[in-house]
Amino acid sequence: MAKTQLEDIAVRLRNARINRKLTQMEVFRLTQINNKTLSAYETAKTEPDLVSLSRLADLYKVSTDWIITGFEFKGTGRSEDAEAEIGRLKDKLKARERIIRGIRELVSE
Structure with missing residues (x-):
């Protein structure tokens, strides 16, 4: 069964408290x-x-981003993090397109 975002937040809050031994x-x-x-x-x-x-x-020494999403955004800002992720995904897409082109060339021979 898939967890809801609220359930994920709950787990992170509990784990953060326990990690701080509180x-x-x-x-x-x-x-x-x-x-x-x-x-x-x-x-x-x-x-x-x-x-x-x-x-x-503040008490648990974690970011609100981490509590809500499970990710720490380390960079000068979220937009830079997003840009980096977009670049990574574009590279993956280009690699897949090259593979598909190669398969098409093999099939058409």
């Missing part, structure tokens, strides 16, 4: 996010609001 009560004391609310975030029952998301990212 209990839900410790997170409550440090962020004022109620431990029942945090539990709902970590079990995909509730989507975290932006303020909570930001507090948790």
Whole structure:
């Protein structure tokens, strides 16, 4: 069964907390996010609001990008990351087109 984005966020939040060796009560004391609310975030029952998301990212020393997407965007900006990915995909597409052309030439002989 495929996971939803909310379930993926929940897993990342729980893993980030555990990696920082924090209990839900410790997170409550440090962020004022109620431990029942945090539990709902970590079990995909509730989507975290932006303020909570930001507090948790700061506490866990991860980016909000990572919590939401699972990816860290390391570069001067997202547009550069996107451009690099587009370039990589274009190169793959060109390679596949060369392969298809070669197959067509073999078949037409």
